[in-house]
Amino acid sequence: MAQSTLSVILLIFNCFLFIESVPTPLETPVRYDGAQLWNVDLSDEQTRQMVFDLENEFDVSFWSTSHAEADMFLKKSAIESVRQILNKNNIEYSVRVDDMQKRIEEESSQLYGEESLYGNNNKSLTWDAYYSFDDILLFLDKLVEKYPNLCSLETIGYSHENRPLKVLKISNGNSGNKAIWIDGGIHAREWISPASVTYIVNDLVENWNNQPAYIQNVNWYVLPVHNPDGYEYTRKSDRMWRKNRSKNNNNHCLGVDLNRNYGYKWGGKGTSSNPCSEIYAGSGPFSEPESTAVKNFVETSEENFDAFLTFHSYGQWILYPWGYENHIPTEDRDDLDSAGRQAAKSMKAVDKQVYTVGNSADLLYAAAGGSDDWGKSVGIKYSYTIELRDKGRYGFVLPPKYILATAKEAHAFVFTFAQIIAAN
Ligand SMILES: [Zn+2]
Structure with missing residues (x-):
């Protein structure tokens, strides 16, 4: 078409x-x-x-x-x-x-929870079901335990309800490595996102010795669950919750949309100042501990990040900045567009699914305060929002049988980018 x-x-x-x-x-x-x-x-x-x-x-x-x-x-x-x-x-x-x-x-019925850490095998996640936040943390701990020379964990902050925001670093320690940031689960109900991000992590680490140089010569920083309070809330209380669980100064409505709370052009188009809105931007830029933790980590890191990749669902989109306003291209728009198209091609090769590439504000409509705009604003060239499956057949409640194929598409996206970055 x-x-x-x-x-x-x-x-x-x-x-x-x-x-x-x-x-x-x-x-x-x-x-x-x-x-x-x-x-x-x-x-x-x-x-x-x-x-x-x-x-x-x-x-x-x-x-x-x-x-x-x-x-x-x-x-x-x-x-x-x-x-x-x-x-x-x-x-x-x-x-x-x-x-x-x-x-x-x-x-x-296929959801792994507290009673059965790691579901039924106690070895790894299995990507045939959605796991609890605790299971995902345990998965990260075990990787570090198993591969201490390759993996390390840093708690970059805590959520409103005091859950740790843990970033897994995967690195061979070589100097001159590129650096890639990946996060998942900024929106609570988008369960396929943390599931896909953990799949990517698992493949990177478990198959490290067989990975190509463009994967090995990268310092990987991965936050699988950016919004753990919201994630757990969708598991226990309301499957359709989107925001974090901020108290909003005791307003009767809880939660801030973390993907409207980042500081670049905060409070502009496509946001709300009403705490009851699904797209409430918060009381100010980076008012939330979850977004502030990522900001501080990236800004104080010694790395010059080459890519900032944030996974969402749904719609099957690969989106690049600027998102805050229509028709304002980044200087390197052509580079972002062609890299996105290369990634979409490799994603399609997985299972014939089409991912559409474009500027978020032009293709969809403007929304300020997104993390991808912020990533771009602090100088990270390849900053993208990836909307995983599906295209509206199931929406957020994507049946577990689609986790693996979708995760492989996310994996193809990341590998393509590592390759593009290595060539630059
Ligand atoms: Zn989202």
């Missing part, structure tokens, strides 16, 4: 959403019985406005939207009324997920 056609029909992924929500402290997990995910056709501006106005009246939110279509998540109570309105106005839609609670339960 031609790029121009694609850009018209492209979905805008979750990270750029405008959703208002009013969470309350929870005793029991939020249930999504009968909740559905619809893909709605937005044929013209009038339709578009009508569809987005539904959010003000009914219990619906938008996970993904573009000029042409929108992924709309509907609580059960909203379904009949919204269906009638769409039908009356001849707005086409299709049901992608007909009962979100069932999807969540299917996913949970």
